[in-house]
Amino acid sequence: MNATDESIRTYEVRTYGCQMNVHDSERLAGLLEDAGYVRAGEGEAADVVVFNTCAVRENADNRLYGNLGHLRPAKVRNPRMQIAVGGCLAQKDQGEIVRRAPWVDVVFGTHNIGSLPALLERARVQREAQVEIKESLEVFPSTLPTKRESAYAAWVSISVGCNNTCTFCIVPSLRGKEKDRRPGDVLAEVRALVEQGVLEITLLGQNVNTYGVEFGDRFAFGKLLRACGDVEGLERVRFTSPHPAAFTDDVIAAMAETPNVMHQLHMPLQSGSDRILKAMRRSYRAERYLGIIERVRAAMPDAAISTDIIVGFPGETEEDFQATLDVVRQSRFANAFTFQYSIRPGTPAATMDGQVPKEVVQERYERLVALQEEISWAENRAQVGKVVEVLVAEGEGRKDDATHRLSGRAPDNRLVHFTPGDEIPRPGDVAQVEITYAAPHHLVSDTPARSVRRTRAGDAWASRNATPQPSGAKGVMLGMPTIGRPPSTPSPAHACAPTP
Structure with a gap:
């Protein structure tokens, strides 16, 4: 699939705020891909940019409108481009967003994220902004x-x-x-x-x-x-x-x-x-x-x-x-x-x-x-000398580290940077390591991992990354077959807390 094909529309979701928003953004991406969109590649200008906003952080509105202002020239250059704003700030400000940034195409709230693909299509056909804010949840x-x-x-x-x-x-x-x-x-x-x-x-x-x-x-x-x-x-x-x-x-x-x-x-x-x-x-x-x-x-x-x-x-x-x-x-x-x-x-x-x-x-x-x-x-420091099982993570390695350490989370969720042994674990595999050094925000294992346990999770990661994907595609579609789908670290663990 060629994301430069005129029949293909690419998307990008920009997420601000808590874990609830992060998970909602996974749903927004799933909805868009169900509707035929393809995630834009790194550094590529997307045809659809979705802001999933937070109203908890200080100056959240200034940050949003600043980002919307930066996108305005790109929208002028690309008639295919659409901008959508959802999340808590959209639920709070509603029509104010379109008034302050009239180049925004879609505004949707926290209770109707499932409407995004339909709202984008309606805005494209009618050539006018669509604002849909529901006051109560209709579909979980x-x-x-x-x-x-x-x-x-x-x-x-x-x-x-x-x-x-x-x-x-x-x-x-x-x-x-x-x-x-x-x-x-x-x-x-x-x-x-x-x-x-x-x-x-x-x-x-x-x-x-x-x-x-x-x-x-x-x-x-x-x-x-x-x-x-x-x-x-x-x-x-x-x-x-x-x-x-x-x-x-x-x-x-x-x-x-x-x-x-x-x-x-x-x-x-x-x-x-x-x-x-x-x-x-x-x-x-x-x-x-x-x-x-x-x-x-x-x-x-x-x-x-x-x-x-x-x-x-x-x-x-x-x-x-x-x-x-x-x-x-x-x-x-x-x-x-x-x-x-x-x-x-x-x-x-x-x-x-x-x-x-x-x-x-x-x-x-x-x-x-x-x-x-x-x-x-x-x-x-009380963890030094202990042997822990680390669930190997993707994207948490120390790239500036000459020892090429990998990273992951211990059972108690502490971040551990560790030295792999002869067998290199994949993200999703589990490595048994001995803690040799402690810093305030992470632990280190400087000795080679004692063992690596291959897991189905590691297999799933390897399978996903071995399969050719469209330009920019990342992530995995995990559905809910038993319930059905209608057509429509480190960050704070508190669901309401803003991420750094």
């Missing part, structure tokens, strides 16, 4: 075709939306109330993925541990973890992100007792001050949070725990900030994704009194980062 997005980036690891959505009302967060108003998939549908997708070579899945939701409340089973998430343990061939199960207020002991037991559920937990703290947590409408306090950490470590002493923290929330005093530092010291996080608070229009926090001066926020942020770096490094 996991039923849509998906062009997954990895042949060996996959996201699996178990819910969309959020029922919380955190004062700093705009996500519930853009993603809607929580909607849960039935367990049978989730497990059908997991089994289908494993049959196609996937070795690791991450269960994804805004608040995974409230899963099941919609259909009346508050223990559904723990049951789902245990059910994943019965899927033959599935070696690693992760999830993101739980909410501390809804975190229950049955989930800890499921993690500890299900062999393929990894001893890794990402649980957002946001603040260690009870006063600030109340102002954030986070319905837990520091004592409860620390109690969860204690019970997790009692059940799984090797658990690696990470978190999200916001510095400089309105009204935060030095005493409040010290309370956050105290919780960080006690929690001994493997790593933390730290954010400086910034105003998000449309959130209650945006109009609160006591907005903290930028220079104060910056100084506190630097102190928090320094403390967490110290803790992360100490926690990583």
Whole structure:
């Protein structure tokens, strides 16, 4: 297939924000390829450029409109070119996008990503912009075709939306109330993925541990973890992100007792001050949070725990900030994704009194980062001498490293750079390595890998990369045969958290 053929239309999806958006972009790519589009090659100008936007990051709108402005000359040069804007910022701004950037062809929201191919065609035929924003979910997005980036690891959505009302967060108003998939549908997708070579899945939701409340089973998430343990061939199960207020002991037991559920937990703290947590409408306090950490470590002493923290929330005093530092010291996080608070229009926090001066926020942020770096490094040094199984990753190698190390993730999700032995593992294979050195954000194995285990995931990666593909094609189409398809690292683990 020649992507320069006039009958072939190429596409590019540009993703901003959280894991939810990353997974949605896999669906957008799947939809476009189902409709006959071909991914544009590296450095090639695409006929269709899709922006999957985030409304959480600071200056998200300025970044979007700046990128749209850069594309305007290319659109003038190429009459075939179309520009589409979707995601959370599209859901929030709606018709404002076309008003500010009239060269945009399509605007679609978080609830109707399945409409993209039809909207592009309608805009092409009618020669006018199409804006379609639905206020509620009609088709669960996991039923849509998906062009997954990895042949060996996959996201699996178990819910969309959020029922919380955190004062700093705009996500519930853009993603809607929580909607849960039935367990049978989730497990059908997991089994289908494993049959196609996937070795690791991450269960994804805004608040995974409230899963099941919609259909009346508050223990559904723990049951789902245990059910994943019965899927033959599935070696690693992760999830993101739980909410501390809804975190229950049955989930800890499921993690500890299900062999393929990894001893890794990402649980957002946001603040260690009870006063600030109340102002954030986070319905837990520091004592409860620390109690969860204690019970997790009692059940799984090797658990690696990470978190999200916001510095400089309105009204935060030095005493409040010290309370956050105290919780960080006690929690001994493997790593933390730290954010400086910034105003998000449309959130209650945006109009609160006591907005903290930028220079104060910056100084506190630097102190928090320094403390967490110290803790992360100490926690990583405790790994030296251990032998771990690394799931070899694609694209995480140290290209500037004269030893040509490969990279991958340990069971606890720590990044490991390792020296291969005589047998070179493929992405998706598993290498057993001894940790010889620790840095704050990664581990190193300087001795040759002790062994390499070839896996079906590695076979799937090799098969995908051995098959001739159209120019620029990357990724693998993994469908949902049991459910049907209607026609239509390191990043923060929290589903709502912005990626670096």
